[in-house]
Amino acid sequence: MHYDLLRQGLEAPICLTWEMTYACNLRCVHCLSSSGKRAPDELATEEAKHLLDAWAGMRVFYINVGGGEPMTRPDFFELVEYAIERRIGVKFSTNGTLLDGAAARWIATTDYLDVQISLDGVSAQVNDPIRGSGSFSRARHAMELLAAEGFPFKVNHVVTRQSFDGLDSLHALVTGMGGQLRVTRLRPSGRGRDVWNALKLTADQNRALYSWLRAHTDVLTGDSFFHLSALGSPLDGLNMCGAGRIVCCVDPRGDVYACPFVLAPEFRAGNIRNEPFEAIWSESPLFRRMRGWEVGGQCRSCGAYDRCHGGCMAVKHFTGVSLDDPDPECVFGAQSRPRGMALPVLH
């Protein structure tokens, strides 16, 4: 039922991703936004506050703040406080390197705030080749600071071929510190395109991950593995692509994209310096098209369509397949999809 309600879009995003800056003190090999240097034309503080006012007026429930490393912005705390004062929940992702004791205390005493520390392996040996030398120990230190404040932090883990075997150990490490593990899907977006073939899970790992997630219901996924729901009972979440329908992404320059995984001109709906965010959300031709579109092709005759809805648009786009083709990581491969009733494609 939720799919039918949500597919045609909402009055406002449930949540949206705000990439605050392209500046980052790390150079992760799979960075979705190819971050590193700050862009010279990033939104100024007053522009950012104006945007937050718009989201508050639309009653956006919460925003996922990322980057780049959002804590590199000198006005980071000011903007987070501004959002929370307007009853917009903030979930911010950080590599943890700039999180000190004072920041941990501030986080622990602030309502409507969630923090995700990025960690892509249970050890430096697994994590550091992806996120950079020393990044494991610095992230671990940030976790310890938050744990010392009794703050229920989250650890965001992009699961890869190399990290998969360490999932149980990572789960134990995070929960043992009072945190919660969030496992998300590698996408071939940004620099992720260069490492996609080397880091993506094998077919066997994808099947094992589905069972692991079913067995670990305390683990969050950000709804990013809905393509695996084709294997059986749906995973927790909405199990659909929400791009331009229930979510979107605003980049540091104010460009509005369908989702944070498709920062590409084809999926740019507008810029908040040229027109109000509200108008982009409700009127942009791109978003209107997406709300009338469903994955077509052979997915429509697959018996698992109701569970995966054709998979992730971004993964298809950046691997060069048609958006109407099955997800490149479709669990059934090319030949063995279960037959189901053919459904009409809606336009």
Place this chain on the structure above:
Amino acid sequence: MKRSDHIHLDDAVSLRPERFGALAYSYRDRQLLFIDRSLMPFVESDGRRSLGEIADDLVGRGALAPDALPRLLTVLEGLRRKGVVHAL
């Protein structure tokens, strides 16, 4: 829930109108809930009138079937258990 109950929305829940009714988001447990439009007059009543009074008014205006209230009370009980609404 009973006809005589008065309810109000939890302070940590944000309600946003949508074409099917509303989305409710709880900042307490980060849960998202779909609220059917038939429930809106009750959820938004802010405890001013009892559930029975609201239903009688809706039935009188032809906006609610006379036999619909028991089902709605069951759904509202589910929302109460999730902490979305509270009985006064």
